[in-house]
Amino acid sequence: MVKDKIIDLIKEAGVVGAGGAGFPTHVKAASEAEVVIANGAECEPLTHVDKELIITQAPTVLAGLKSLMESTGAKRGVVGIKGKYTQAINAMRAAIGSDPAVTVAELGNFYPAGDEQVLVYDVMGKVVPEAGLPINVGAVVQNIETLYNIGLALQGQPVTAKYITVSGDVPRPLTVKVPLGISLREVIDLAGGFRTPNPTILNGGAMMGHIVEDLDAPVTKTTKLLLVLPYEHQLSVKRRRTRKEIELHAIAACDQCYMCTDYCPRHAQGHAIQPHKLILLLASGVAVTDAQMAGALLCCECRTCNYACPVHLSPGDIALTIKRDLVKARVDNPYHRQTKPDPYRDYRRVPMNRLISRLDLARYDVPAPLTDVPVTFRRVTLNLRQHIGAACQPVVKVGDRVSMGEVVGQVPAKALGVPIHASIAGVVRQVTADAVVIEAD
Numbered sequence: 001m002v003k004d005k006i007i008d009l010i011k012e013a014g015v016v017g018a019g020g021a022g023f024p025t026h027v028k029a030a031s032e033a034e035v036v037i038a039n040g041a042e043c044e045p046l047t048h049v050d051k052e053l054i055i056t057q058a059p060t061v062l063a064g065l066k067s068l069m070e071s072t073g074a075k076r077g078v079v080g081i082k083g084k085y086t087q088a089i090n091a092m093r094a095a096i097g098s099d100p101a102v103t104v105a106e107l108g109n110f111y112p113a114g115d116e117q118v119l120v121y122d123v124m125g126k127v128v129p130e131a132g133l134p135i136n137v138g139a140v141v142q143n144i145e146t147l148y149n150i151g152l153a154l155q156g157q158p159v160t161a162k163y164i165t166v167s168g169d170v171p172r173p174l175t176v177k178v179p180l181g182i183s184l185r186e187v188i189d190l191a192g193g194f195r196t197p198n199p200t201i202l203n204g205g206a207m208m209g210h211i212v213e214d215l216d217a218p219v220t221k222t223t224k225l226l227l228v229l230p231y232e233h234q235l236s237v238k239r240r241r242t243r244k245e246i247e248l249h250a251i252a253a254c255d256q257c258y259m260c261t262d263y264c265p266r267h268a269q270g271h272a273i274q275p276h277k278l279i280l281l282l283a284s285g286v287a288v289t290d291a292q293m294a295g296a297l298l299c300c301e302c303r304t305c306n307y308a309c310p311v312h313l314s315p316g317d318i319a320l321t322i323k324r325d326l327v328k329a330r331v332d333n334p335y336h337r338q339t340k341p342d343p344y345r346d347y348r349r350v351p352m353n354r355l356i357s358r359l360d361l362a363r364y365d366v367p368a369p370l371t372d373v374p375v376t377f378r379r380v381t382l383n384l385r386q387h388i389g390a391a392c393q394p395v396v397k398v399g400d401r402v403s404m405g406e407v408v409g410q411v412p413a414k415a416l417g418v419p420i421h422a423s424i425a426g427v428v429r430q431v432t433a434d435a436v437v438i439e440a441d
Contacts, residue, residue, distance in 0.1 A: 003029075003030075003070070003071045006029060006067050006068075006070060006071040006154075007026045007029045007030050007071060008026075009153045009154055009156075010025050010026040010029050010150055010153050011024070011026035011418055012153070012158070012419065013149065013150075013152070013153035013156075013157065013158040013159055013418075013421075014158050014159045014221075014418040014419050014420060014421055015146065015149045015150055015153055015159055015418065016146075016159075016221050016222070016386065016387040016388075016418060017142070017143065017146055017222070018143055018145035018146045018149060018162070018163075018221060018222065018224065019049075019050075019143045019145060019146070019222065019224045020143070020222065021222070021388050022220075022221055022222045022386055022387035022388055023387070023388050024387055024388070024389060024416060024417060024418050025142065025146055025149075025150065025418075026418070027416070028068070028072075028135075028140050028142065029067075029068055029071040029072065029140075029150075030071070031072055031135050031140060032072055032073050033072040033073065033074045033135060033138055033139060033140045034074055034075065034076065034138035034139065035074050035075075035076040035077070035078060035123070035124060035138060035139050035140075036065060036068045036069050036072060036074045036076070036077045036078075036139075036140045036141075036142070037077075037078050037079075037080060037119060037120065037123055037124075037134070037139055037140070037141045037142075038061070038065050038077070038078065038079040038080060038142060038143075038144060038147055039080055039114055039116065039119055039141055039142065039143045039144065040054055040079060040080055040081040040082075040085075040088065040092075040143070040144045041080055041081070041082060041107055041113040041114035041119060042082065042085075042114065043111065043112045043113060043114025043115065043302075044114075044204070044205030044206065044207055044208065044209070044224075044225055045111070045205065045206050045207065045352065045355060045356050045359065045361055045365070046165070046167040046168065046173075046205065046206065046225070046227060046356075046361060046364060046365060046368070047165045047167070047205060047224065047225040048165045048167075048175045048367070048368045048369075048370075049144075049145060049163045049164065049165050049175055049224055049225070050143060050144035050145060051081075051085050051088045052163070052175045052369065052370035053144050053145055053148050053163060053370075054079075054081065054085075054088040054091055054092050054144055055087050055088050055091050055370075056091075056370055057148055057151075058091040058092050058094065058095035059095045059151075060148050060151035060152065061092075061095075061144055061147045061148045061151060062092070062095045062096060062102070062147075062151075063150075063151040063154060064142075064146070064147030064148060064149070064150030064151035064153075064154070065077050065079070065102065065142075065147050066102070067150055067151075067154055068140060068142065068147070068150065069101070069102075072140055074140065075101065076101060076102075076103075077101055077102040077103075078102070078103055078104075078105050078123050079092050079096075079102065079103070079104050079105065080104075080105045080107050080113075080119055080122070080123060081104060081105070081106065081107065082106070082107045082108070082109050082113065083106035083107060083108065083109070084109050089104055089106065092104055105122070105123050107119075107122065108349065109351065109352045109353070110349035110350055110351055110352055111207070111302075111304065111307075111349075111350045111351075111352055111355050112207070112265055112300075112302045112304060112350075114143075115265055115300055115302060116128075116134055116141040117134070117265075117266065117269060117300070118265050118269075119141060120134045120137060120139050120141065121269065121341065123139075124137065124138075124139060126138075126139075127269050127270060127338070127339055127340065127341055128269070129336060129337060129338045129339065130271045130272060130298055130333075130335040130336050130337050130339060131297065131298060131333050131335055131336050132336070145163055145224075157405070158405050158407075158419075158421040159180070159221060159421065160179060160180060160404055160405055160421050160422070160423040161177050161178060161179055161180060161423065162177070162178055162179075162180055162219050162220075162221065162223055162224075163175060163176070163177050163224075163370075164176055164178060164187055164219065164223055164224060164225065164226060165224070165225045165226070165368050166187060166188055166190065166191040166225075166226045166228070166368070167225070167226075167227055167228070167364055167366075167368050168226075168227045168228035168229050168361075168364045169194065169195045169196050169199060169228045169229055169230055169364065170188065170191040170192055170193070170194065170195060170228050171191065171192030171193070171195060172191050172192045173191060173364070173366055173367070173368040174190065174191055174368050174369060174370075174371040175368050175369060175370045175371065176190050176370070176371055176373055177370075178190075178219060178373075178377070179219075179377055179380055179423035179424050180218070180219055180220065180221065180380065180382060180386075180423040181218045181219060181380025181381050181382045181383075181423050181424075181438070182218065182219055182377045182379075182380055183215065183216045183217065183218060183219075183381075184201070184203070184212055184214075184215050184216070184217055184218075184219065184223075184226060185215040185216060186377065187219060187223075187226060188201070188215070188226060188228060190371075190373050190375065191228075194228060195228075196228075196229075196230040196231070197231070198231045199228050199229060199230060199231060200228075200229045200230070200231055200233065200235075200236035200239065200240075201215070201226055201227065201228050201229075202225075202226075202227040202229065202235070202239070203223065203225075203226060204224065204225060205224075205225045205227055206227055206235055206359050206361060207302060207303045207304075207306075207355075208301055208302060208303065209225065209227060210239075211239050211240070212226075218380065218381040218382070218383060218435075220383055220386040221386045221387065222386065233360065234359070234360055235359060235360075235361075238314065241314075243317075243321055246313075246314050246317050246318060247282055247318060249313060249314075250279045250282070250283075250313045250314065250315065250318060251279065251282055251283040253311050253313060254276070254279045254280075254283070254311075254313060254315075255311075256276055256279075256280060257276070257310065258276050259276075259308045259309060259310060260275040260276050260305035260306075260308050260309050260313075260315040260316075261273075261274045261275055261276045261277070261305070262308065262344075262348055263304050263305060263307070263308035263348050263350065264304060264305050265300065265302060265304055266298055266299070266300050267342070268341060268342045268344075268345040268348060269339060269341055269342075269345075270337075270339025270340050270341055270342060271298045271335070271339055272295050272298060272335045272337075273295045273296065273298040273299055273319070274295055275299075275305045275315035275316065275318070275319050276315065277295070278293060278295070278296055278315065278318055278319055278322060279313075279315060279318060281293060282318070288321075288322045288325045288326075289325055289326060289329045289331055291331065291334070293322050293326060293331075294326065294331060294332075294333055294334055294335065295335065296319045296320075296322040296323040296326060297323055297326055297327070297331075297333040297335070298333075298335060299316075299319040299320060299323050301316070301320050301323075302316070303316035303317070303320075304316070304350055305319070307350055307355055307358060307359075308350075376440070377424060377440070378424075378439060378440045379429075379437065379438070379439050379440070380422075380423050380424055380437070380438050381435050381436075381437050382408060382409065382420050382422070382423065382435060382436045382437075382438070383420075383434065383435050384409045384420060384433070384434055384435055384436065385434070386420065387417055387418060388416070389411070389415060389416030389417035390411055390412055390415035390416060390417045391417070391433075391434075392409030392410055392411050392417060392419060392420050393409060393410060393411075393412060394408065394409055394431045394432075394433075394436055395407060395408060395409060395410045396408045396428050396431065396436060397428065397431060398428055398429065398430065398431055399427065399428060400427070400428045401426070401427050401428075402422040402425065402426065402427075402428060402438060403422065403425045404421075404422055404423065404424055404425045405421050405422065406421060406422045407419045407420070407421055407422075408420055408421065408422050408428070408436045408438070409436060420436070422438055423438075424438055424440050425440065425441070426438045426439050426440040426441055427439055427441065
């Protein structure tokens with residue numbers, strides 16, 4: 001296929017990053033790169049989506065990877081998979097066969113192996129510059145489910161479903177394929193519901209996820225992991241603390257030991273982010289929007305520094321909130337250097353088993369296999385903003401009958417974004433500026 005055709009198919013199918021912020025994938029497909037890296041690291045503890053997709057859908061994932069290589073002009077494709085996932089590695093190598101352009105890179109079992117800048121250095125030996133992107137060093141990075149969706153897009157199939165792992169305090173941890181727009185509650189019910197009263201659910205996982213405030217909220221293109229925890233679990237307690245409580249605790253107890261900075265994966269790349277210094281500045285009364293705080297703009301929000309703190313402070317949450325304040329205040333980031341990695345970088349990785357133990361998640365560290373569920377979903381709510389960029393505008397009205405895969409929301413002309421497609425066949429029951437509701441016949 002010619003480059004423009006691949007880009008058009010990816011855009012028309014509504015493909016966005018399936019595990020992060022939902023960046024429209026056709027934009028990456030239009031760039032020029034030396035290498036395309038498939039991110040199968042399964043960064044968050046207790047998530048299994050990418051591993052299960054490689055095991056069951058390796059040829060489609062590979063087709064998506066090769067199409068990105070073609071559109072970007074990349075001569076190399078690399079699939080990053082943790083070395084412990086032997087079944088996934090064997091499935092991908094079988095799909096690759098004798099193709100010399102695509103290889104598998106076996107990654108270590110550490111956190112955050114799936115951070116795209118960490119992955120780029122591990123695969124290419126190149127450091128992405130401060131505030132930069134992998135493309136700055138000739139790389140395009142996509143996660144496995146995104147590549148799978150690209151593979152389907154080449155066959156004319158739009159994004160109408162999502163793969164999600166449900167883990168934690170549930171009777172049957174599993175990974176499932178569900179239509180976009182069903183409720184988070186319905187997804188958790190597939191795992192047997194809650195085993196604990198008044199649970200806390202983290203959408204996105206233990207490290208980078210956020211607390212679900214509304215279980216009736218719909219699944220979107222970026223939903224990937226629902227982690228169910230008892231109300232009294234340490235992660236639940238910490239995530240419920242207010243910003244003021246987190247900051248006062250840090251100001252009172254931080255002894256400037258530097259461990260949070262030592263373990264920061266972006267600081268290990270030589271970037272000018274120092275979580276311990278941000279706490280010191282807060283303690284000194286410096287306004288969070290002061291230029292001295294600008295290093296927080298380099299935070300990748302992984303919260304590795306929370307793990308590293310010996311007195312259980314939350315420097316990662318502090319860096320994250322300062323970063324958001326700086327962005328909101330439109331403070332310019334002065335850091336754009338090309339840096340060199342810390343020579344001790346490889347000795348400061350966080351072993352996944354130790355992270356899981358420290359987070360008190362070891363009892364939940366069990367398989368969550370991809371499972372077919374014999375359930376017919378009768379109603380979906382399709383958010384019209386499921387990606388970075390402009391929200392879609394509805395192109396259907398109440399009473400319209402739609403088929404699965406039909407466009408129900410279209411991005412404005414020349415705006416960044418992708419269309420939204422019906423995830424079930426049925427009748428449009430409600431249309432607002434925010435969502436389209438469809439009920440099955």
